Amino acid sequence: MLHTIRKRYDSALALLPSFPLRSKNALRGALRDGYSRGDLRADVLAGLVVGVVALPLSMALAVASGVAPQHGLYTAIVAGAVIALLGGSRTQVSGPTAAFVVVLVPIAERFGVGGLLLATFMAGMILVGLGVARLGRLIEFIPHPVTTGFTAGIAVVIATLQLRDFLGLHVEHFPEHYPARVAALARAMPTARPAEIGIGALTLALLIFWPRINKRMPAPLVALAAAGVAAALLGRLGPDFEVATIGTRFSYLVDGIARPGIPQLPPMPGLPWRFPGPDGQQLTLSLDLIRQLLPSAFAIALLGAIESLLSAVVADGMAGTKHDPDTELVAQGVGNMMSPIFGGIAATGAIARTATNIRAGARTPIAAIVHALFVLASVLALAPLLAHLPMAALAAQLLVVAWNMSEAKHFVHTLRVAPKSDVFVQLACFSLTIVFDMVIAVTAGVLLAALLFMRRMAEISGGRLLEGHHEDLREPLPPGVALYRIAGPLFFGATQKAMSSLDAISAKTRAILLDVTDVPVMDATGLVSLESALERLMKARVVIFLAGLQDQPRRLLEKAEIAPIDGQLLFFDSVEEAAARARAQFPPAPPASTRPPASTRPPASTRPPE
Structure with a gap:
């Protein structure tokens, strides 16, 4: 059976464009090296564990990005499977990630879901171009203070965005820029609701302390299930106890009828620009729209390339493997082109899910494929139950993600021991990410780092x-x-x-x-x-x-x-x-003779003649 699977996969892969990268495909290499039933068992178990983690996280990240939760699930299903099939890393898991939130939120607010999906599709094309041009190694030249700075800045922005749902605040309009958002949250503090705070605090406590009690059972599964059950029980016991859930916040249309929660359907194909724009109407594809979305597409592509290759490096260190960066970029590009066709948002390699995958025993990309299939099965079987998940619980989960993403100890350590120039770059990227956005932060950070590098090279x-x-x-x-x-x-x-x-x-x-x-x-x-x-x-x-x-x-x-x-x-x-x-x-001149000139010589003899 495994031999048949291997042959069919090689035949399918042969239909792809004949890039030199094709031979470096991780799944093909794993099957060629020999794939046993024990490997399959390990991959299936690891994929199920990662699927449990990815299910609520994908919904939470979609909500944080400004779209309905099912778009995050479709990303994990489609992009997660496609990238695993074509990628250059054996154990990496791809899907929606927290790093994209600060990039996707402004796009969704300005261009709607359709604009966000179209920008993602364009980013996928850029990523394929980077991979085919073999520019994967260039990502390694982005300095560490730049990535540390903007990652910590993204974490701060994500954490700030979750306070609205975690505290149950009523904010009429959420501004686009960070300082205005903080001011809006501060003004809304009197509207905080104890019920939301209680559910959020319960979820946060379980997410933090459960791994110390039991490491086998994923903390998100326990925490979110407990939060959903607690919200339902308290809602029945006390009529005044009410919390916002996925079902009360989001709805979908079936035959013109709005239904709460997420659709109990698999991701269906459609053109990205056919999805609604900011006014709820279908977008009109035009050159002007593409021109407006191009900077956002470059930002998605750049961030996707950086994070996916960083995640692949982490996977190599944990699993003892070696990824191919160019093959991975092509796979990420194809995944980000396929994802919006099925309603998914931007995807990249997820460091936390990849680490979970490796710790659970994953050996090949089949584990990531199983994770995508698990999310698909959950959508088809559990969509009505997922609608009861409290928004405060999802916010609590993203608060933990933001904390882990910030790597606060490492950030502070760099500030303490790094050269002043690197400290300046890190703080500049951190501040620019918060005050403006990641595009400006990375651009300025890379420029500053390049100038400092030139100065150092000039010094030596x-x-x-x-x-x-x-x-x-x-x-x-x-x-x-x-x-x-x-x-x-x-x-x-x-x-x-x-x-x-x-x-x-x-x-x-x-x-x-x-x-x-x-x-x-x-x-x-x-x-x-x-x-x-x-x-x-x-x-x-x-x-x-x-x-x-x-x-x-x-x-x-x-x-x-x-x-x-x-x-x-x-x-x-x-x-x-x-x-x-x-x-x-140029021989040196001969040394001057010590014998005096002839004109100054004494007479040959002064003796008188005999």
């Missing part, structure tokens, strides 16, 4: 002008021959410092030995500076011995058609070879 780059004897040379250089050593990358941030000392060569210099052995890379600015220096030296009739070119600078000089010129510009593989040629071409 430079040039030294040496004359006469040098410890790296076996013999001293002849008079009039100088050694100029450039160390570090010759790029636009460091070129001026590296080449500046060349201006200090004396007028008596006949030749210069230009040592570039320690220049690993050179960019266009470095090339222009080098060309200018060579031209200036040759005009001064200084012979140049260029020594120690590495591969990248050598290729760049070849493209620029900078070649040896007999008697003026000579290339050597090593400094010692160049020094030997300089000694041969």
Whole structure:
């Protein structure tokens, strides 16, 4: 049976575009390595555990993102299965995540569900392009203070957003920007409802303390079930006890009739822009709409790429596997293109669910597929019961997610021990995420980190002008021959410092030995500076011995058609070879004779003749 499954999967995968990435598919590799019944049993059990965790969390994240809870469930079902089938990580679980909340809420408020799904579809196309272009490794160049800063900022925003449901506050209009939201919540504090606070506190306590009592039973299952039962019992015992639930907050239409809760139906296909816009009417697809959604699509794609690859790295560390970042990006892209077609929102690799998956014994992507099937089965079988989940309980769960996401201890540790420049970048990203949004925060953070990196590289780059004897040379250089050593990358941030000392060569210099052995890379600015220096030296009739070119600078000089010129510009593989040629071409003058000139010599003999 397993052999048949493996053959059918390979046949289906062969229908995909023949990217070189296809051979690095994690599921295909797992089946090729041998998949036993024991592996299947472990994957099924792990998938069920993750499914229990993902079921309420997917609904809570959808609500936090400004859409109905079923959209989160459809994301876990469709994107969770598609990404597992095509991805490059063996144990990663994908679905809606808390990091997307701050990006998706403004889109949903401005463009409605249809605009949010269309932006997600566009983000999927961008992710596929990144993966096909093999840009997965570039995500590794985003500095740690940037990711730490905006992640902690997102956690603060998510936690703030949950206070409305956790406390049962009545807020007429929730503003778009964070300071205004805090002010609106503060004004609404007198409307807090004890019933909502009690259910939220019960859920929060169980989520925190249950793992210390029993680690086998997932805390979200126990906490949310207890909250639902408690709300139902207290509602019957006391008529005045009433809490908001999924059923009282959300509804769906069937044959024109509104019904409470979520539909007891599987995700059905449809074009993303066919879903309602901000006014409840169907969106009209246009170039202007795409143009307006493009920045949001880039933000979703960037965040999805960062989080999915970070999650894959965490999975590798826990499971001892190795993911392929480009294959994973393609899978994330296809998943985010398929998800909105079935009503799902943005998806990416979920670190917490991935860790749960590995701890539960997952071995291959089949565990993530089982998790998606479990969520689907729950929607079909338990939709009426899910409608009774209190909103305060879902808010409590997201408060725990926000706390875990913030990594407060690590954030504070970085502030305490990191260099001041990194601390500045982290605090800038944190503040910009809260006050503005993640797009501005990441853009500014990466820009600041890049500027600081250039400054640091410029500090370690430079040039030294040496004359006469040098410890790296076996013999001293002849008079009039100088050694100029450039160390570090010759790029636009460091070129001026590296080449500046060349201006200090004396007028008596006949030749210069230009040592570039320690220049690993050179960019266009470095090339222009080098060309200018060579031209200036040759005009001064200084012979140049260029020594120690590495591969990248050598290729760049070849493209620029900078070649040896007999008697003026000579290339050597090593400094010692160049020094030997300089000694041969410019030998030191012979030492002056101690014998006086003939005109001053005394007579051959002063003895008188005999």
